[in-house]
Amino acid sequence: MTALLVTNLCKSFGGLRVTSNVNLDVAAGERRLIIGPNGAGKTTLFNLITGELAPDSGSVALFGRDVTKTPSRKRTHLGMARTYQIITLFAHDTIERNVTLALLGLSPLRWNPLVALDRQQHLIAQGHDALKRVGLDHIAARPLAQTSYGERRRVEIAMALAQNPKVLLLDEPFAGLSIDERQDVRKLLTAIPRDVTIVMIEHDMDTALELADRITLLHFGEVIVEGTRAEVVADPRTREVYLGE
């Protein structure tokens, strides 16, 4: 079954075409890696898939349902979650509150102006479960300002996982991490069950290639190579545009 189907997606900013007839067919449970040099349009493609940007043409379907015109927030309710290349968290809050906000986003409780959020034990317990998955439950009450960069990356992933997504879009989850932190995040991503489809942008080929079932190479907004790890690595166009050979 196809989890995410992108068909002829196009996007231009003025005269600059950043996404050009992109097609993606990501099967349920698949780990898809999207690679490409800087400026290839990878993050723009994510923004188009999540609905943060509206495409000029083409379509996006989530488990067979056309979501091209569906607002970004509703795609989240349909099972799409993402992380950001530049960490986007609530810096004045604790780790726990960050994850609680992620859980609250899918709960009808978010419209309630009368009850105290701190007393919603079921949300807090779910938040701790999500933090446990990323190994941060022991510092849940710590203010985000007192955490390391690597911990913040894991908070981002915890927030996405807390929403029990069907399709998880990870935008450079290893960016800025030390070697040890990369290994931790790699283990964390490997442990995500196969009922979650993962589409991941990553520059760290050594780490990311191990995780990927299939790889899509983008260049100047176009898909130029797609296939298994062996096929993509062996393709001369990959070496030409990405590996610099």
Added chain:
Amino acid sequence: MNDPALLPVRSRLAGAVVARRAAIGVAVVALIAVPYAIQQIYYVNIASQILLYAIFALGLNVLVGYAGLVSLGHAGLFGVAAYAVAYLLAAGAGHAVAILGALAIGLVATAGFAALALRSTGISFIMITLALGEIIWGLAYRWISITNGDNGISVSTRPAPFGLSLDSPRAFYDATLVVFLLAVAAVAIFVRSPLGAALAGTRDQPRRMNALGYHVWMIRFWAFMFSGLLTAVAGILFVYYTEFISPQALALTASAEGLLMVISGGAGTLLGPVFGAALVVIVKNVVSAYITRWNFMLGAIFVAIVVFMPEGLVPGAVRLLRSAWRAASRQKPAAAIAGPKQ
């Protein structure tokens, strides 16, 4: 949950909660005692004015502090409710109808403001609210058949809830205090609620909130409505307090003064706007009796706050007190080590 680094923090937090509850109790008792402690009627009236403007500032703070949306048109909403009461009373309605009608009209006007202003954020939001406030002021000034223009509308009586007359300054103060405490409680509950947390999230990371499944526009809309409700309540109290309403109460300077109350006291804090309202009302009404150029004085105070306590009076004072407490705590062990002087 078991972060050992947080154990002293938790202990301090528990102490802070007890101290806060005690402080709230003392503050409520002090507020109740104000009209009995102050002998002059003039100052009781000033105290009532502080409370009603504090409600106005609390409402504005919902937008400015918690939503990150700076409005320069809130005096327009304040005036709409005040004019609605005056007009309905002049048309022969009773106080209950006039108050409920004014609240409804105030909320309709707020919805209109929100629908137009929430199309943008930042400077554009400020300019749209400024323009809307000026439109309301222009209508109050020029729509003479409804507003009586520059001459304003007088209100001859005050309501008597549960048979209690509010004609005396002390009775009016008591009624204003009850409404004020309800407003503070409402804002405190809202801020701690899921909707309040979502609103703060839209202030800090609107894009992220959208990606997490929140309807950012709608959250801001309901915050605007809550802000407008409190502003309307303040407007109703104002028209009963002065027993008169004229375009001056809706002017841009009134909106700017509201903003000054919020920012000087501490935007995004519960009590900051209350202290800010007290500061502005006291300088405007009391200091102006001694200093002709009180506007200069108010400006100088505001500049001093921005320079020395950019976060506002309340959070700034808390910061200074904490620093002093830490300094005193450090000195105690040092003195113990040094031992008594020979």
